[in-house]
Amino acid sequence: MVWWGYFLFAAATPRSLWTVYSPVLMTFLLMRVSGVTLLEKGLKDTKPEYRDYVQRTSAFFPWFPKKSD
Numbered sequence: 001m002v003w004w005g006y007f008l009f010a011a012a013t014p015r016s017l018w019t020v021y022s023p024v025l026m027t028f029l030l031m032r033v034s035g036v037t038l039l040e041k042g043l044k045d046t047k048p049e050y051r052d053y054v055q056r057t058s059a060f061f062p063w064f065p066k067k068s069d
Contacts (some may be wrong), residue, residue, distance in 0.1 A: 003012045003022055003023035003026045003027075004027075005020050005024070006019075006023070007020055007022065007023045027060075030060065031059065031060055036059050038058055040054055040059070
């Protein structure tokens with residue numbers, strides 16, 4: 001969220017559209033490369049009930065619970 005906040009401050013200046021690359025890159029890295037992916041992999045292996053939690057909950061953004069199968 002800090003990177004997105006920096007982008008919002010920069011958006012008030014002319015020709016600031018190129019500054020969107022940093023928050024997009026940081027969000028991608030947290031979602032797919034490090035952060036969430038590494039943490040969930042370790043917890044799924046050690047705590048079986050966490051696997052159920054991951055299946056019904058959004059990983060990074062607050063959202064409605066997923067429907068269970």
